[in-house]
Amino acid sequence: MRVRRTFAKWLVVLGVLHGMVVCAGFFAPYDPVEQDRQSPYLPPMRLHLLDAHGHLHVRPFVYPLRLRESSFDQFEEDTTEPHPVKFFLRGARYRLLGFLPLRMHFFGGENTRIYLLGTDAYGRDQFSRLLFGGQVSLFAGLLGAGVTLFIGWSIGAVAGYYGGWRDSLLMRVAELFLALPWLYLLFALRAFLPLAVSPLEAFFLITAVLGAVGWARPARLVRGVVLSAKERDFVRAARGFGASNGYLLRRHILPETSSVLLTQAAILIPQYVLAEMTLSFLGLGVPEPVPSWGNLLSGLQQYSVLVSYWWMYLPALAMVPFFLGYLGLASSFEERGAVYKIESRIWGM
Amino acid sequence: MRYLLRRLSHALFLLAGVSILAFLFTALAPGTYFDEMRLNPQIAPETVTALRAQYGFDKPLPVRYASWLRSVIHGEMGFSFAYNGPVAPLLLVRARNTLLLTITATLLAWGIALPLGVWSADRLGRLPDRLLSWATAGLLVIPDLAVALGLLVLAVRSGWFPTGGMASVDFETLSPFNKLRDLALHMILPVTALVLSSLPLLVRHVRAAVADVLNAPFLLAAVGHGIRKRTLLYRYALPAAANPLISLFGFSIGVLLSGSLLIEVVMSWPGLGPLLLEAVLARDLYVVVGGILGSTLFLVGGNLLADLLLYWADPRIRTESGAR
Numbered sequence: 001m002r003v004r005r006t007f008a009k010w011l012v013v014l015g016v017l018h019g020m021v022v023c024a025g026f027f028a029p030y031d032p033v034e035q036d037r038q039s040p041y042l043p044p045m046r047l048h049l050l051d052a053h054g055h056l057h058v059r060p061f062v063y064p065l066r067l068r069e070s071s072f073d074q075f076e077e078d079t080t081e082p083h084p085v086k087f088f089l090r091g092a093r094y095r096l097l098g099f100l101p102l103r104m105h106f107f108g109g110e111n112t113r114i115y116l117l118g119t120d121a122y123g124r125d126q127f128s129r130l131l132f133g134g135q136v137s138l139f140a141g142l143l144g145a146g147v148t149l150f151i152g153w154s155i156g157a158v159a160g161y162y163g164g165w166r167d168s169l170l171m172r173v174a175e176l177f178l179a180l181p182w183l184y185l186l187f188a189l190r191a192f193l194p195l196a197v198s199p200l201e202a203f204f205l206i207t208a209v210l211g212a213v214g215w216a217r218p219a220r221l222v223r224g225v226v227l228s229a230k231e232r233d234f235v236r237a238a239r240g241f242g243a244s245n246g247y248l249l250r251r252h253i254l255p256e257t258s259s260v261l262l263t264q265a266a267i268l269i270p271q272y273v274l275a276e277m278t279l280s281f282l283g284l285g286v287p288e289p290v291p292s293w294g295n296l297l298s299g300l301q302q303y304s305v306l307v308s309y310w311w312m313y314l315p316a317l318a319m320v321p322f323f324l325g326y327l328g329l330a331s332s333f334e335e336r337g338a339v340y341k342i343e344s345r346i347w348g349m
Numbered sequence: 350m351r352y353l354l355r356r357l358s359h360a361l362f363l364l365a366g367v368s369i370l371a372f373l374f375t376a377l378a379p380g381t382y383f384d385e386m387r388l389n390p391q392i393a394p395e396t397v398t399a400l401r402a403q404y405g406f407d408k409p410l411p412v413r414y415a416s417w418l419r420s421v422i423h424g425e426m427g428f429s430f431a432y433n434g435p436v437a438p439l440l441l442v443r444a445r446n447t448l449l450l451t452i453t454a455t456l457l458a459w460g461i462a463l464p465l466g467v468w469s470a471d472r473l474g475r476l477p478d479r480l481l482s483w484a485t486a487g488l489l490v491i492p493d494l495a496v497a498l499g500l501l502v503l504a505v506r507s508g509w510f511p512t513g514g515m516a517s518v519d520f521e522t523l524s525p526f527n528k529l530r531d532l533a534l535h536m537i538l539p540v541t542a543l544v545l546s547s548l549p550l551l552v553r554h555v556r557a558a559v560a561d562v563l564n565a566p567f568l569l570a571a572v573g574h575g576i577r578k579r580t581l582l583y584r585y586a587l588p589a590a591a592n593p594l595i596s597l598f599g600f601s602i603g604v605l606l607s608g609s610l611l612i613e614v615v616m617s618w619p620g621l622g623p624l625l626l627e628a629v630l631a632r633d634l635y636v637v638v639g640g641i642l643g644s645t646l647f648l649v650g651g652n653l654l655a656d657l658l659l660y661w662a663d664p665r666i667r668t669e670s671g672a673r
Contacts, residue, residue, distance in 0.1 A: 184641050188637060189374060274492050300502075
């Protein structure tokens with residue numbers, strides 16, 4: 001009972017986080033590629049409730065930032081007039097879920113722009129870019145994990161069920177893939193694909209590469225489950241009644257693999273999101289101006305950004321709740337009685 | 350002995366397989382290093398064709414693989430177009446730097462994880478153990494990239510550590526002692542990042558393995574004999590829990606290698622990582638193949654080392670019947 005409750009808790013946490021990313025257009029105050037050339041590298045604005053005179057406001061507000069006297073990159077708050085945060089106001093056009101044209105945003109400022117996480121070199125809102133970047137990164141992770149699980153599942157089922165030379169051949173190849181450090185393998189695959197591509201092509205390229213890299217581990221796990229399942233009494237009984245291979249697999253054996261697949265999914269998705277981040281960070285993934293969690297951080301490769309604009313680092317921390325959610329989900333799967341250790345699977349990265 | 354031979358031949362088989370796999374990938378690649386040249390109007394098409402022929406790019410894949418194998422035997426491992434020289438010396442320097450980083454990090458991570466895990470297992474379920482579990486879970490969910498970048502931001506803003514490369518500008522003029530000190534200072538950041546990224550899982554595994562053993566009857570008997578706590582934990586419990594940990598040790602090397610690829614790039618440590626990234630961007634084919642092979646060699650070597658340790662630590666493996 002307790003286990004089921006923690007499981008539900010993590011599912012809700014992940015649901016809320018993903019909901020925010022899916023509805024990025026609504027929760028983000030601005031368009032992710034909209035530039036505010038007047039304010040590049042603006043530090044994050046603070047939300048206030050108490051103003052400079054010590055009065056308490058019910059509605060949170062911000063102070064606009066202005067350049068400090070005799071400085072060209074140090075900002076301070078202009079405390080003369082508070083700008084309240086408005087909720088549910090009209091702003092930039094976007095399409096919710098890709099088709100619903102809307103203009104309503106969750107929050108924003110009326111006469112001023114509110115940058116919760118600051119702006120980047122082109123004055124683009126980092127908060128909006130973080131939310132929209134999540135769409136790219138999380139979707140790449142989900143899709144990549146789906147592809148991997150499908151490949152691993154089919155190969156594992158074939159190897160486990162039919163056995164013989166198919167089994168030895170497939171498992172030898174799987175060992176090969178497991179022997180490579182996975183990031184190097186990712187690099188290798190990416191190395192031999194075209195470099196200069198459009199964001200959409202890059203996205204599918206990366207998803208395909210991710211999907212192709214990790215199949216070996218789920219394949220081995222599925223093979224193990226299938227091997228034990230096909231010797232079970234009810235399967236033998238069904239075979240004795242003349243059930244065909246296809247029927248046995250579909251009806252009796254593959255359903256046994258579902259818990260393995262679910263646990264693997266909870267492990268693979270964050271791992272692949274991370275992989276997409278790494279590739280995009282290094283400039284091998286989704287290119288600008290489309291935001292992704294990786295290329296949001298790639299500015300930090302420049303020393304000057306690292307020294308002067310520390311808030312460019314904040315998106316890295318914003319991802320932590322997602323990984324926490326997936327880790328919690330994976331370990332509650334484990335507690336539900338999966339037979340193998342989660343952590344050793346994470347090691348397999 | 351037969352066990353070791355089997356592991357060794359297995360490792361060689363893996364290396365050969367990986368090299369073939371890498372070459373197969375290259376065959377799928379659209380475009381080579383020379384395609385960029387073709388676009389350059391200052392280079393005659395005949396020159397490009399001649400260059401392609403010179404490096405054997407007009408021959409079928411098996412022939413290329415054979416000639417590459419020959420150059421491996423000659424200790425060259427193919428030819429780098431970007432560096433205009435054989436690959437092996439390039440790789441050797443970089444591999445040395447990567448090894449320096451990963452070996453230090455591996456030793457340090459295990460050196461911290463073992464006592465911490467044992468300590469935690471001894472207090473299983475009590476407050477310090479729970480706190481440590483939360484801490485490791487926290488570290489676990491912070492991505493490597495965030496750890497590395499965070500350390501960099503910290504270092505840059507505080508100015509405590511050098512933030513890039515492997516040596517200061519005036520490295521050549523320093524005395525041997527100062528050279529060592531300089532190197533150590535430059536290693537602090539990348540090693541810390543690597544240790545932080547691998548530590549949580551190691552601690553958790555050590556804790557789980559030791560906690561498993563602590564309930565065993567022979568340990569209860571040892572407690573009954575009044576053996577000291579520390580002797581109990583380190584001389585009795587830890588060796589009994591060693592088997593899964595030794596396998597994990599081999600595995601952890603591979604993880605650290607993958608982690609170090611990223612951290613080397615972020616912290617501009619002149620290891621295999623940046624070389625591989627450059628080679629990928631320049632389509633410098635043999636360097637990519639060499640880099641992948643080099644990293645696989647480390648990984649396979651690490652697993653082999655773990656097998657050796659297991660052979661030494663577990664008598665069941667020495668008496669063949671227990672061998673996998």
